[in-house]
Amino acid sequence: MAKKIKIGIFGARRGLSYKYVASLLPNVEVFGVCDYNEERLKNLKEEKIPTFSDFDKFIEYDFDILVVANYCTEHVPYAIKGLKSGKHILSEVIACKTLSEGVKLCREVEKAEKNNIFYMFGENCCYLSYILEMEKIYKSGKIGELRYGEGEYIHDCSQIWHLLTNSPEHWRNWLPSTYYITHSLGPFIT
Known part of the structure; x- marks a missing residue:
């Protein structure tokens, strides 16, 4: 049997739609969900999904894909942290809020791709x-x-x-x- 793909979700609002999609895929499981707003995480504790309110601790765990679904104006720094920690990235829209952020993100994506770490822009x-x-x-x-x-x-x-x-x-x-x-x-x- 193939290894399950573990996803970590950052953003417990829109990000939870990915939790549902993951439940439909036999080879995918949600490792955990991170959000700075702890109120949004309360319901997940009943489902026994690990929750985090500290992104820097969350990103240290062993999972394969980081879904970046926090506020859209904050995607770039978290996508970059994820890439640097060896996680594949699926980012919600918008990718970046300024041209300089876009350049920073592209440079990090190019570095990550050399190590077979990939970024996907999730334009639904x-x-x-x-x-x-x-x-x-x-x-x-x-x-x-x-x-x-x-x-x-x-x-x-x-x-x-x-x-x-x-x-x-x-x-x-x-x-x-x-x-x-x-x-x-x-x-x-x-």
Whole structure:
């Protein structure tokens, strides 16, 4: 029997969707979940999943893949720590919030790949059924060849904003909408 792949999840909100997906895969198990907000970890204790509120201690444990699903404006430093500790990375969107962060991340990914440690950007919209169908139609040649495109993605959550943000400093209140373009751009570049 093949060795089980152990994943560690950083971020006990969106990250818990990966716990569910892992439960559907026979060769994957959740090693543990880390979140700085200990309230989010309480329910996991009943499931006997190890929980951590200190990322630096969490990353020292022996697991294969780190899912980076904390606040999106904080992905880069944790992805880099994970790569440096020998973990494969699956990062939620956005990958980085500035160009300089992107450069730092790319440099670390290039170093890690030399040791067969890989980074995957988890742009989920690329795998929606209608996007996959659009890709099939485009590749068939039925609609011609895309030569130039321009667009913008506005991540409008105004209906649920009060549930998502608890202060003016929350990242959703200051992140420029064009920084979060992966849902629109991702399907075009797959």
